[in-house]
Amino acid sequence: MIDFNVPPFTGKELDYIKEAIDARKISGDGKFTRKCSRWMEERFQVKHTLLTTSCTHALEMAAFLAGIKPGDEVIMPAYTFVSTADAFVLQGAKLVFVDVRPETMNMDERLIEEAITERTKAIVPVHYAGVACAMDEIMAIAKRHHLIVIEDAAQGVDAYYKGTALGTIGDFGCYSFHETKNYSMGEGGAILFQKDEYREKAEILREKGTNRSKFFRGQIDKYTWVNYGSSYLPSDMNAAYLYAQLEIADEITRDRMRSYTYYQEGLKELADQGYISQPWVPEYAVHNAHMYYIKVENLEVRSRLIAYLHDNSIHSVFHYIPLHTAPAGIRFGRFFGEDRYTTVESERLLRLPMYYGLEEKDLEHVVKTIKSFFIGGGIIAGQAAIGNGNKNE
Ligand SMILES: *Cc1c(COP(=O)(O)O)cnc(C)c1O
Numbered sequence: 001m002i003d004f005n006v007p008p009f010t011g012k013e014l015d016y017i018k019e020a021i022d023a024r025k026i027s028g029d030g031k032f033t034r035k036c037s038r039w040m041e042e043r044f045q046v047k048h049t050l051l052t053t054s055c056t057h058a059l060e061m062a063a064f065l066a067g068i069k070p071g072d073e074v075i076m077p078a079y080t081f082v083s084t085a086d087a088f089v090l091q092g093a094k095l096v097f098v099d100v101r102p103e104t105m106n107m108d109e110r111l112i113e114e115a116i117t118e119r120t121k122a123i124v125p126v127h128y129a130g131v132a133c134a135m136d137e138i139m140a141i142a143k144r145h146h147l148i149v150i151e152d153a154a155q156g157v158d159a160y161y162k163g164t165a166l167g168t169i170g171d172f173g174c175y176s177f178h179e180t181k182n183y184s185m186g187e188g189g190a191i192l193f194q195k196d197e198y199r200e201k202a203e204i205l206r207e208k209g210t211n212r213s214k215f216f217r218g219q220i221d222k223y224t225w226v227n228y229g230s231s232y233l234p235s236d237m238n239a240a241y242l243y244a245q246l247e248i249a250d251e252i253t254r255d256r257m258r259s260y261t262y263y264q265e266g267l268k269e270l271a272d273q274g275y276i277s278q279p280w281v282p283e284y285a286v287h288n289a290h291m292y293y294i295k296v297e298n299l300e301v302r303s304r305l306i307a308y309l310h311d312n313s314i315h316s317v318f319h320y321i322p323l324h325t326a327p328a329g330i331r332f333g334r335f336f337g338e339d340r341y342t343t344v345e346s347e348r349l350l351r352l353p354m355y356y357g358l359e360e361k362d363l364e365h366v367v368k369t370i371k372s373f374f375i376g377g378g379i380i381a382g383q384a385a386i387g388n389g390n391k392n393e
Contacts, residue, residue, distance in 0.1 A: 002366065004315040007179035007186075008245055008252060008356040016240035028259065030236030032243050037190070039246045043158075046173070048194045048199055050232075055154040055176030055189035056233045059087035060171035062191060064205055065198050066148045068093050072121035076106035076152075078322040078335060079342050080126045081193030084152045085323055085332065093121070097324045102341045103280045105349070106126065109137040115336040116145050125142035125170070126152040130182075130290035131281055132161035135169045140235055142170075150174065154189070157182055158249055161286040167192045177242055182252060182290055182356075185242035188234050206232040252356050256289035259358045263292045266367035275374040277298060292352045294370075299347040305373055306350065312369045317351050 020032055028051075037049040052058045068074065070092025076084055078097035085095055096115050102106045105128045112123060123142055125133040142149045149170030153159075156166035157175045160362025177188035191202065203213040209229025214220050245252060264278060271278045277295045280286050296302050302318065309316045322342045323329035335342075352366055 001313045001315060002353050004317050004353050004357040005356070006349070006357065008182070008184050010244050010248055010252070010356075012077075012244035012247070013241045016244050017237050020236045020240040026235055026237050028233030028235060029213070030154060030239070032236050032239035033173060033234070035243050036239050036246060037073060039243070040190065040192070042177075043249075044168050044192070046165070046168040047194050047196070048202070049190055049192050050202055051234055051242075052189045052191055052232045052313050053234045054083075054178065055152070055174050055186050056083035056086065057230075058174035058189040058191040059083055059150070059152065059207055060090060060230075061232055062150045063087045063091050063093070064176060065172065065201055066122055066150060068121055071119060073117060073119045074122045074124060075107075075112055075115050075120060075336075076124040076338075077126055077128075077342070078324040078329065078333075079105055079128070079320050079346055080152065080323065082323065082326075082328075083152070083154075083318065084124055084126055085329070088122075088124070089328070089332045094224060095323070095329070096120070097322075097333055097335045097342075098327075099335075099337060099339060100128075100179065100345065102342050102345045104131050104133075104282065105345065106131065106133045106165070109134040109141070111337060112138065113141050116141075116147070120145065120147060122148040124150045124152055126154075127156035127327045129279065130156045130159040130166070130288040131279075132156070132159065132166055132285040132287075134282075135161045135164075136286075139169065147171075152179075155181065155290045157288065158253060159290070160286040162284050163286075166288075168194065171195070171256075172198075177300065182256065182288055183242060183245040183249065185234065185238040188238050199360055201208050201227075205229045233285070253288055255356050255358075256354065259354055259363055260289040260292050262360070262362075262363045263352060263367065266363070267294060270371060270374055274373075276370075289354070291351050292354045293347040294352065295345065296350060297348065298344075307371070308373050309366075309369060314363075314366055314369060315353065318346075318349060319351065320346055322346055336340050 040049040068091040072093045074088045074093045075096045098111045150172040151173040153167035154176035173192040175190040177185040212223040215223035270276045324335040
């Protein structure tokens with residue numbers, strides 16, 4: 001079976017975890033947490049980076065720091081992971097979902113301004129597949145209406161918008177280091193921000209409402225409970241695992257890009273013949289090969305293709321039932337305007353195996369199998385009919 005995902009492992013992880021254990025510091029904010037944060041601050045040119053236990057928790061911290069209150073409205077795409085929404089729902093916010101652009105599956109920035117009301121407090125762009133949203137436009141809208149921008153850059157680590165790292169453009173950026181992401185620590189994430197004014201509040205929130213971070217830096221002689229908070233800091237053992245990958249981030253991206261390009265070139269023929277559509281990257285964006293997806297005619301063809309790939313030992317997946325159609329989405333949000341693309345496009349999208357170290361022979365097998373489905377008779381064996389009918393004539 002060709003797995004859909006294999007968690008990244010580069011070889012140094014166990015040495016670094018042992019180093020953390022030997023240093024007798026396996027709780028949060030040890031040596032490797034510091035190394036990871038510094039690495040990101042330098043590489044992504046951002047003033048503040050705090051490692052968290054997940055991107056979900058980074059988003060939760062951002063919602064707190066942004067001062068989201070019950071009744072506030074937050075604008076986001078419906079085509080995203082539930083965490084994007086959960087963080088704001090926990091603060092009592094109402095979600096306002098905006099349609100996506102079909103060519104990137106990112107929130108359509110041209111629809112945001114109309115969705116703003118006097119209760120709107122924040123915009124949450126999600127950089128789908130590590131391809132940047134139109135950030136100049138989004139930041140200009142936010143400025144005009146005094147809104148906070150929180151980037152869900154879970155998939156956008158080491159991806160760029162006009163040369164600027166995703167996650168460093170809005171007021172807050174949130175990264176994920178889940179095992180399905182480009183760089184991993186099992187479960188983990190980070191919150192990034194440029195403004196000094198958020199630093200102390202963020203540290204307190206992350207350390208159970210105490211000023212313990214200040215205490216560790218020797219700025220105060222004992223620490224105490226100063227505000228509400230939670231425990232959003234990961235173990236240094238997890239940070240040690242992550243650091244082994246950050247060190248060779250370029251190599252990981254190069255390797256993923258190799259797979260991405262293989263798919264893009266190998267499947268071009270099918271795209272040219274109209275069987276599928278392929279991902280597209282705007283000129284302003286440099287992506288990180290987080291994901292490779294294709295879009296097929298419709299839901300029925302996708303289901304048949306998934307089954308056909310499975311019969312040929314390939315694990316492919318789809319994701320994101322649009323949030324506004326889920327029970328919680330109906331309760332906590334509303335779709336602004338017309339759902340022109342979110343639902344239909346989400347039903348067409350299929351993700352192919354993509355991970356660090358995916359072998360060429362496996363890529364070849366995936367491409368060949370998809371081709372045989374559409375033009376080699378596989379689709380007929382599966383008794384599928386492609387939407388507009390005459391493709392096989
Ligand atoms: C993976 C992901 C998350 C959640 O990340 P965790 O680290 O698992 O909490 C949030 N948003 C998007 C868009 C994601 O892809």
